[in-house]
Amino acid sequence: MSIPIQQRIAEALKVAFGTVLSISPDSVDPVIRRAQKAEIADFQANGAMALAKKHGQNPKELAELVVGVVDFENFADCPTVAGPGFINITIKNETLSALVEAMDTHALGVVLDEDPHAVAIDLCGVNVAKQLHVGHLRATIIGDSIARMYERVGRKVFRENHLGDWGLPIAMVLEQLLASGADLDTLSILDLNSAYKNAKLIAKDELRGEKTARAMQAGPHRLIEIEEQNIGAIDAQNKAKKVLNALQQGDGQLLQDWQKLIDCTMASVYQALDLLNVKIGPENNRGESFYRDRLGGVVASFVAKNLAEEDNGATVVRFDDRDRPMLIQKSDGGFLYATTDLAAIQFRTQELKASHVIYVVDSRQRDHFKDLFDGAKLIGWDKTPDGNDSVLAHVPFGQVLGEDKKPLKTRSGSSVTLSSLLEEAIDRGTSEVTKRSKDPASPTHGMCVDDLHTIGRQIGIGAVKYADLSNDLIRDYVFDIDRMVAFEGNTGPYIQYACARISSLIRKGNLQKDAPVTIAEPQERALALKLLQYNGVLQDAIAYLEPHRLCTWLYELTEAFSTFYQSCPVLKNEDETIKQSRLRLADLTRRVVVDGLDLLGIESPEKM
C-alpha cells in the first residue's frame, strides 16, 4: 500500500542512506510503513536495521546520521529516531491539505493502469437447467467485484460466464423432457431443475458401478453383472448420447429445443443476478457450447507437440512433479472439462489477448486449476500473441456454511436457492429501514412503501455481499443474516449508513467546491491520511485479488470519519473557512465511500 507521499519519503531516505553509507541510492530499501500509533508519527522507516547489519554499523547511529542529512523538502517535519533504529516521520499539515485538495477530483486519486491488454474473468458458472443456488453466490459477486476494480483502473474486462450448456448432462435433460412429451415453451426452471437432478442421479449410479468394478479389479464377468444392474442408467445414457450426437451434427429442431432450455434457465438466472446488482448479462455468455468445435483441436495440439500420451485408450497430459495426470480425452473419444477449460484459456489469451485470465471458482477445484495452468504453460498459451506474459490465476474461495457449520442446506436437505436467500436478505433490510422510518427525526420518515423497499433491497443485498467479500476469500463462513444486516460493526449497512449520514450533512451544508482544505485537528489528520490511501488500497486489492482489503479499509475510513465528525463541528462551526474545509473533507469522504462500495457491487442509499 502506498500513497504519493510515501514514495517521496522513500526517495528522500534512499538518497540519505546512500549518502551516509556511500552506496547507490537505488540499492536501498528504506522499508516505509504507516506508523502503528498515530500519536507518534504518520510513517516509519524500518530500513536502518537491515542496512546497518549489512554494512557492519550500529543501527541506531546509522538512523541518526540519516536523519541528519535527509531532505524532505519541507513536506515533513524533522524525523526522529526511536527504539533500535526506527525513523519516525510526520507529514506537515500544509502538505496534507494540499494532497487532499489534489485528490478531490473525479478520479479520486486513483491511478490508471495503462496496460492495453484485456482481463478475462471466469465467474458465476451457471449450469443450464439448474437454478442458481448458494454455491453460485460467491463465484458471482467476487468475480463481479474484481471485474469492477479492474474497470475502475481503466482496464478492459471480459466477464466470462462459462455456462455449462453442452455435453451429456444437458443431453440427458433434453432427452428426458422430450421423451416425457413436455412442452418446452411453457417449462419453468423448476421443471428443468428436477429433470437435471434426475439426470445427475442416473449418471451417478452408472459412475458408482464403474468405480466399484474398478476398485474391485473385477473381471469381465463382474463388469457385465454391474452393467446389468445399471441397465436403466446405461440405457438412459445411450439415449442421451444419441441426442448429444444429433446436437453435435447440427440437428436443427434439436438445437432449437436446446436453445429453449437455455433461454428458460437464463431468464431465471438474470432475475437473480439483477437482484444481486451484478453486471452480468447475455453478452457475457460464452459457455461450453462455444468451445465445442475447438476441443478436437486442443487435443491434437497437445498430441502434435508430444505433450500428451495415450493411456488405456484415454489421452493424458503428464507433469514432472506429480503423479496425477490431466485427462483431456476419454477412451470413448469424449472430451472432459479440462479439455474445454484448455480451449477457453487458449481463446482468452490468444483471441481476447488477455494479460490476466482469472478464475473465480470454489477452492475445491484447486488441483484442477493447477493442472490446467501447467498444461497451458506447457503448450505456450500463457502468452498473448504479442509475446506478453499472461497471468493465469485461480481465486479460490471457501464454502458458505449453515449454522451447523456444514454446507448450507434447507431443512429437507436440498441446497438453498440463491433467490430464496436474497429474498430473505431483502425482507430483513426492508423491515429494518421501515422500522427506522417511523422515527420523525429520520430522513426516511414519510417515504412511500416503494422507496422504502428499494432502500431495503440495497441494504439487504449490500449486507450479504459485504459479509461475503469482507473476509479472506479462502475461508468458509457461516451464513448469519442477523450479523450481516446489523447496523453496528464491520458490516455493509454500517458503511452505507455512515455514507448516508454524510449525504445528509452535505444536503444541509452549502458546500463551495473550491473552498480551501485546512487540515489542523488530529482527527482531521487521521481522516486525511486515510483518504489518501485509497489508490494504494485499490491497487493492492487488485494485485492480490483480495476485495476484503478494500472492505477493511472502507470500514476504517468510515470509522475515521465518525471520530472526526464526533469531535470536529461542521455545520455549527462559526468560522466559515473551517466549516467549508470540513464540508469538503466530508464530501470527499462520501464520494470515496460511494466509489469504494460500488467496486464491491454495493449501492449507497442517500437516505436510510
Added chain:
RNA sequence: GCGCUCGUAGCUCAGUUGGAUAGAGCAUCGCUUUCCUAAAGCGAAGGUCGCAGGUUCGAAUCCUGCCGGGCGCGCCA
C-alpha cells in the same frame, strides 16, 4: 496413503507480505446526550497467535516436524 487448506480474545474476523506494547467488531461492564441522524462516540476487561523446534538484530508472518478441523485425489463437471 498422497496432496491442498485453515487454526489469532468467549464469538466473528483483520494483521500493510519479517518490525516497536498483536488489532477491530459482537457480547460484557463503565462513561458521554439543552450537541450536525445516539442507527453514535469514548473507555475498561479479555491473548503461552494450535504445539515443538529452527532461521533472524527482530517471527502471528519464513523453514521443518507434529496435533486438530475442512477439502481434493484418471476417463463426472
